[in-house]
Amino acid sequence: xxxxxxxxxxxxxxxxITDAKQALTDANGDFDKAxxxxxxxxxxxxxxxxxxxxxxxxxxxxxxxxRIGVLVEVNCETDFVARNDxxxxxxxxIAMHIAAxxxxxxxxxxxPEADLKKVEKEFSEKAAAEGKPKExxxxxxxxxxxxxxxxxxxxxxxxxxxxxxxxxxxxxxxxAKLGENIIVRRFSRIALGEVx
Numbered sequence: 001x002x003x004x005x006x007x008x009x010x011x012x013x014x015x016x017i018t019d020a021k022q023a024l025t026d027a028n029g030d031f032d033k034a035x036x037x038x039x040x041x042x043x044x045x046x047x048x049x050x051x052x053x054x055x056x057x058x059x060x061x062x063x064x065x066x067r068i069g070v071l072v073e074v075n076c077e078t079d080f081v082a083r084n085d086x087x088x089x090x091x092x093x094i095a096m097h098i099a100a101x102x103x104x105x106x107x108x109x110x111x112p113e114a115d116l117k118k119v120e121k122e123f124s125e126k127a128a129a130e131g132k133p134k135e136x137x138x139x140x141x142x143x144x145x146x147x148x149x150x151x152x153x154x155x156x157x158x159x160x161x162x163x164x165x166x167x168x169x170x171x172x173x174x175x176a177k178l179g180e181n182i183i184v185r186r187f188s189r190i191a192l193g194e195v196x
Contacts, residue, residue, distance in 0.1 A: 062095035103154035
């Protein structure tokens with residue numbers, strides 16, 4: 001078995017040594033056939049990046065004038081990338097953004113059902129009290145709820161260093177530069193004198 005072919009197949013598809021070796025074995029050593037088979041299985045880097053396990057990374061910190069402190073966990077796939085300057089700068093920028101924009105959730109996926117229902121109820125009552133047309137109520141409330149939570153979800157917020165892009169777009173940019181799945185896992189923001 002050609003070690004160089006295995007390495008090349010791994011680089012092009014983002015799979016492990018075992019999968020690359022198996023694909024070459026199945027293709028009787030024909031590199032092009034092995035690559036084609038792996039593409040058909042959907043194992044190329046671009047297709048699989050979002051599904052790959054991201055458990056390496058760093059806990060980033062940011063302290064603003066001793067009055068606001070942020071801890072943020074950002075994950076990537078390898079320790080190699082976690083030590084990369086592009087990655088560490090990305091984490092610092094996200095921590096700084098959290099300090100400035102005070103998000104409540106990482107993404108819309110983690111909004112508790114109870115919070116969602118409470119906000120929907122408030123906007124429904126407000127729209128009804130304002131005499132909005134009944135047939136338009138659902139659409140109006142849906143738009144207001146979406147906007148309300150977009151302002152409170154880190155990944156949906158306009159990025160402080162470039163308001164033309166969201167934090168999610170900024171993370172995806174880092175993902176493209178580094179070639180790894182990058183995930184903002186969680187964060188904690190503490191402001192001096194703030195009562196929870």
